Amino acid sequence: xxxxxxxxxxxxxxxxxxxxxxxxxxxxxxxxxxxxxxxxxxxxxxxxxxxxxxxxxxxxxxxxxxxxxxxxxxxxxxxxxxxxxxxxxxxxxxxxxxxxxxxxxxxxxxxxxxxxxxxxxxxxxxxxxxxxxxxxxxxxxxxxxxxxxxxxxxxxxxxxxxxxxxxxxxxxxxxxxxxxxxxxxxxxxxxxxxxxxxxxxxxxxxxxxxxxxxxxxxxxxxxxxxxxxxxxxxxxxxxxxxxxxxxxxxxxxxxxxxxxxxxxxxxxxxxxxxxxxxxxxxxxxxxxxxxxxxxxxxxxxxxxxxxxxxxxxxxxxx
Numbered sequence: 001x002x003x004x005x006x007x008x009x010x011x012x013x014x015x016x017x018x019x020x021x022x023x024x025x026x027x028x029x030x031x032x033x034x035x036x037x038x039x040x041x042x043x044x045x046x047x048x049x050x051x052x053x054x055x056x057x058x059x060x061x062x063x064x065x066x067x068x069x070x071x072x073x074x075x076x077x078x079x080x081x082x083x084x085x086x087x088x089x090x091x092x093x094x095x096x097x098x099x100x101x102x103x104x105x106x107x108x109x110x111x112x113x114x115x116x117x118x119x120x121x122x123x124x125x126x127x128x129x130x131x132x133x134x135x136x137x138x139x140x141x142x143x144x145x146x147x148x149x150x151x152x153x154x155x156x157x158x159x160x161x162x163x164x165x166x167x168x169x170x171x172x173x174x175x176x177x178x179x180x181x182x183x184x185x186x187x188x189x190x191x192x193x194x195x196x197x198x199x200x201x202x203x204x205x206x207x208x209x210x211x212x213x214x215x216x217x218x219x220x221x222x223x224x225x226x227x228x229x230x231x232x233x234x235x236x237x238x239x240x241x242x243x244x245x246x247x248x249x250x251x252x253x254x255x256x257x258x259x260x261x262x263x264x265x266x267x268x269x270x271x272x273x274x275x276x277x278x279x280x281x282x283x284x285x286x287x288x289x290x291x292x293x294x295x296x297x298x299x300x301x302x303x304x305x306x307x308x309x310x311x312x313x314x315x316x317x318x
Contacts, residue, residue: 013057014046019097021065023111026098027131028069030089030116032300035098038068063146066128070147073124082120086220088213088290089116090297091276093304094258101135102261105175110135113260113290114280118165129154130161176281181263182256185279188286189254189265189314192238200231205285210234212291215247215275230289237291240318248274254315259301265314266305267293273302 018039025035042064054060072078091113092099102108109115110131119127128147132138133154138146140154147154184203191199204227212222212233224230245251252267252274259266259278267275276298280288292298 010046010051014043014061017058017061019100021061023098023100024062024131024136025065025069026090026092027110027116027119027135028066028127029072030087030119032090032092032098033296034072035069038065038072041068059142059145066132066146070124070128073127086213087120088211088221088292088297089113089260091259091264091278091292091301093301093308094261095308096300096304098300099260106134108175108261111260112262112280113278114169114262114288115165116260118168119161121164121168122161123157125149126157126161126164129157130165133158176263178258180284181279181281184281184284184286185256185263185265186314188234188279189238192234193315195235195239197228197231197235200234201227203286204230205282205287208285208287208289210289210291212237213294213297215291216294216297234289251317253313254318255310255313257310266301267318268305268310268313271302271306273298273305276301 021039021042022035025038026032029035029038042061045064046061051057092111099111100107102111119130122130125147129143132143132146133140140151140158143149143154144151149157188200188203190196191203206227207225208227208230210224210230210233212218214222224233248267248269250269252269255266255268257264257266257276259276262278262280264276264278266273267277274295275291275293278290278292279286
């Protein structure tokens with residue numbers, strides 16, 4: 001095989017792993033853009049290395065991507081960005097390859113916005129062990145090899161990670177029936193649009209939280225923890241006005257969608273997603289509302305939406 005044919009063959013071997021590597025990087029970083037950068041950096045490493053000496057390409061690539069992501073998580077810039085209250089996971093539309101693997105509940109949960117947010121409480125090593133074990137079912141021996149730690153250390157990191165995530169996760173848990181989730185979201189939208197504050201409060205858990213990037217304009221995230229306060233903010237935010245339409249660039253439609261496995265509504269203008277509101281539902285009520293409108297956070301979701309056949313909008317003209 002000549003060098004050109006070898007390069008093509010080796011490139012195809014990398015491409016065969018690209019989606020898996022991207023989904024690993026996304027879980028580790030919570031950002032699709034950063035995940036794509038990490039995978040591209042791994043490709044450059046792959047091109048530069050003597051590939052004939054690599055016995056198991058999948059294992060080698062997993063190790064490289066994991067450590068590239070750890071370097072990003074440990075960087076001073078990343079720590080600043082993630083500690084000033086301006087960080088949210090980047091939402092992905094159902095069907096995005098980065099959301100895989102999704103065969104088990106643990107795999108699906110590991111890519112939920114709730115768990116991606118909770119993983120911010122973990123150290124980089126704890127996060128890596130948790131993702132490699134829960135989402136990709138690597139053994140502790142394999143994780144030890146990937147991270148250059150002992151099996152015992154891997155087990156300890158996993159124990160701490162599970163404990164921290166379980167302790168911080170809202171009560172209830174489990175997966176919500178899709179039909180019930182849609183019904184609750186439609187009730188939420190109807191109550192918000194009509195200004196029925198008391199109905200909004202009834203749809204929220206007693207310890208509900210709302211998080212917003214302020215229509216993409218806020219430097220830090222806006223947080224609200226009181227159901228009455230959340231209802232008032234939602235009622236005001238969902239009331240259409242000429243000023244909001246000017247800011248949006250037109251009259252959006254509102255669609256129901258699944259984002260990171262959770263119920264969501266998307267504000268769309270043509271083929272552009274200009275806002276996403278996601279819902280964590282437990283016990284038949286809404287525990288967390290996230291409002292995301294920063295264009296950078298919606299870039300990949302918009303790309304997926306353009307290839308998506310949407311249902312009839314819940315609100316054709318907002």
